[in-house]
Amino acid sequence: MNFSKRITSMQESPIRKLVPYAQGAKAQGKKVYHLNIGQPDIETPESFMNSIRNFDEKVLAYSLSQGMPELIDEIIKYYKKYDMHYENDEILITNGGSEALLFAIIAVADAGDEVLVPEPFYTNYNGFSAAVDVSVAPITCRAEDGFHLPSRKEIEESINPRTKAIILSNPGNPTGVVYTKEEIQLLADLAKEYNLFIIADEVYREFVYDGLEYTSFGNIEGIQDRVIIVDSVSKRYSACGARIGSLASKNKDLMKQILKLCQGRLCVPTLEQVGSVELYKTPENYFEEVNKEYDKRRNIVFEGLNDIPGVLCKKPTGAFYVVAQLPVDCAEKFTIWMLKDFDVDGETVMLAPAEGFYATPGLGKNEARIAYILNENDLRKSMEILKQAVANYPGRTV
Numbered sequence: 001m002n003f004s005k006r007i008t009s010m011q012e013s014p015i016r017k018l019v020p021y022a023q024g025a026k027a028q029g030k031k032v033y034h035l036n037i038g039q040p041d042i043e044t045p046e047s048f049m050n051s052i053r054n055f056d057e058k059v060l061a062y063s064l065s066q067g068m069p070e071l072i073d074e075i076i077k078y079y080k081k082y083d084m085h086y087e088n089d090e091i092l093i094t095n096g097g098s099e100a101l102l103f104a105i106i107a108v109a110d111a112g113d114e115v116l117v118p119e120p121f122y123t124n125y126n127g128f129s130a131a132v133d134v135s136v137a138p139i140t141c142r143a144e145d146g147f148h149l150p151s152r153k154e155i156e157e158s159i160n161p162r163t164k165a166i167i168l169s170n171p172g173n174p175t176g177v178v179y180t181k182e183e184i185q186l187l188a189d190l191a192k193e194y195n196l197f198i199i200a201d202e203v204y205r206e207f208v209y210d211g212l213e214y215t216s217f218g219n220i221e222g223i224q225d226r227v228i229i230v231d232s233v234s235k236r237y238s239a240c241g242a243r244i245g246s247l248a249s250k251n252k253d254l255m256k257q258i259l260k261l262c263q264g265r266l267c268v269p270t271l272e273q274v275g276s277v278e279l280y281k282t283p284e285n286y287f288e289e290v291n292k293e294y295d296k297r298r299n300i301v302f303e304g305l306n307d308i309p310g311v312l313c314k315k316p317t318g319a320f321y322v323v324a325q326l327p328v329d330c331a332e333k334f335t336i337w338m339l340k341d342f343d344v345d346g347e348t349v350m351l352a353p354a355e356g357f358y359a360t361p362g363l364g365k366n367e368a369r370i371a372y373i374l375n376e377n378d379l380r381k382s383m384e385i386l387k388q389a390v391a392n393y394p395g396r397t398v
Helices: 005-009 019-027 046-053 069-080 096-108 124-131 152-156 181-194 252-264 270-279 285-306 331-341 376-392
Strands: 031-034 091-095 114-119 135-140 163-169 197-201 227-232 244-248 321-325 347-350 367-371
Touching (some): 019 031, 019 347, 031 376, 069 244, 091 096, 096 227, 096 244, 114 124, 181 197, 285 376, 331 376
Parallel strands (some): 031 347, 197 227
Antiparallel strands (some): 091 244, 227 244
């Protein structure tokens, strides 16, 4: 039997494909510190759980395809805090940010088209694009530059008549970069000049450190007809399992087209929407406390990485990730070795090899993404284990 080229061309998740090795390590009795996946340990606001417990309808019915009106209203209020003003028909509720990304790509690009993406990038940009026969054209960003954008000239060289959109995460997953206002304006100018959509993945909007200014594409004048904002409750409210995302765009015609995809999948789960209505009412001081916690964790990981000879990384300024160059022959081999053959007093670490976050062949082979989503003590232990692992790894390059 033959499979479609669409499915065989999709990459495995570089974050999840090594899970069997982690399961094997645990079966051997090892404790595994998971730095490979962005699953926060911050408690989900209690209001989410309470609203579901208090749900008292006699029938769990379909929701509207565009999403519950109550949830759309709360998202509109949320965006107003950021001086972004949307109407009810300019918001669609999706099954997580992932479905929002997929629907946006389907809506703006045909088979054979391309989307421009700064690399390293969230791997689903590539996976979802490949699934609908759209290619990722990478804009290579470098660790030594803190993964900020290259020059306008370098970006323009990747644009051709098949280019339909720019996709980027800001703050960045996997890099932790926060793009400057000048970088955002540069991409906005290119989108106008070359008639491109901008699919702005802003699910980490709240997680910005060091007093940096955050600029949303939703605040840039003159491009609102081409901006599609992808959002989610997953990381913002530590509710990854709720699978509630959204799309926002001032382009009403575009949203009418995407609504057809929403109708095709019927609706988003009702109970999770009920809970998410309350999440969007979460007081602002929640983010202040969460940011302080992530800032501490960021410092622990960055200092720990800097204490390992041969490691190269710039301090991340957003989200809760850092991509580091390691002094190893292959980050994937190194991660598998740590899980299969290495431990410190019965404990080891799992990373996310970064090669799968790139579209350019050969890049990222000795890089790994680290998610600083564990508590302080666990992160300190993880960094010490990682230091010893690098020192003892047979494929060490320094």
